[in-house]
Amino acid sequence: MRMRIQLFIAAFALAAALLMQGCQPSPTPVGDSPAAPTVVLPVLELSPIPPQFGTLSGVVVDEQSQPVEGATVRIQTTHTSTLSDAKGIFLLAGMKDKQAVTISAWKEGYYCAKMEQVIPPLAGLSLTLRLYQTNDNPAYEWVPPISDNSCYSCKPGVTQVWLDNDAHGKSAQNARFLSIFLGTDLKGNPSPLTKYASTKDYGRLPLPPDPNKPYYGPGYRLDFPDSSGNCSACHLPGAAMASPLHTDPTIVEGVDSFGIHCDFCHKIADVPLDPVTRLPYPNMPGVLSMDVRRPFSEDEERYQLFFGTFDDDNVPQEDTRLPLIEQS
DSSP: OHHHHHHHHHHHHHHHHHHHHHHSOOOOOTTSOOOOOOOOOOHHHHOOOOTTTTEEEEEEEOTTSOBOTTOEEEETTSSOEEEOOTTSEEEEEOOOTTOOEEEEEEOTTBOOEEEEEEOSSEEEEEEEOOBOOSSOOTTOOOOOSSSTTSHHHHOHHHHHHHHHHOGGGGTTTOHHHHHHHHTBOTTOOBOOOOOEEEETTTEEEEOOOOTTSOOOOOOHHHHOTTOOTTTHHHHSHHHHTSOTTSOOTTSOOGGGGGSSOHHHHTTEEEOOOOTTTSSOOTTOOGGGGOEEOOOOTTOSSSSOOEEESOSSOSOTTTEEEOGGGGOO
């Protein structure tokens, strides 16, 4: 029995020695650097996450392939966004791998840009921003809210809500506005023209209405029958652009009959204000205080321009974001 135990111990020791000898690194030839030991990790338990897991990266450039700094790059319709750096480089993170997304880019002064069916992880993307025009085209024809090639034909749902509810689209035909302009009641019955008297001390003064004649209220045309004034500069700004002080609101037609229509609002690039009062300058009502950008339809690259509230718009050939339009 004792002999068996001794043989077992001897065999175990021999096996252990052979095992230890097999685990030793191979002798290193003289003059060579020791090779780094190879470590094999269990793949399913300790495999590291790839550095680009769930990311998209690339560069934003202009039409001359120059980097654009400070462009907003966004996963469309999400809050996932970043800004391009001084070299135009951007990095978006937090996406799901192999799930296609649309990415967009925008900076003030440029049309929007977008790239569809982008599948993370992916690097080396390139988004090109195009400058929109800084001048205005007086020969431009406004896009109508309804009819063929209209706002309605492109966005019927939004346009219908606007037609049904928004007072801007009724500013030229608003009965109260026209009654004050013409000097009538809401049924169109006119008050008599204003009569004037001249005095030595105060000059020309309006006289009270004749109590023996029907009177339905004051009106601009009652006081100034040969003038249209500046009313249209606010109520019909698109029509009044050519002549802000001489546009008669009672004879406009077509697109202008909608007053402050969709296409006009989405062409306003800026509203210069008095830096002290933060209001329009005196005697500069409505369109007189607006920087409007009507595009040049013959320009294949800049044939249309719409300002809106989104930096990830779906029509980068025509649309851009304008923070100003989010304010009243």
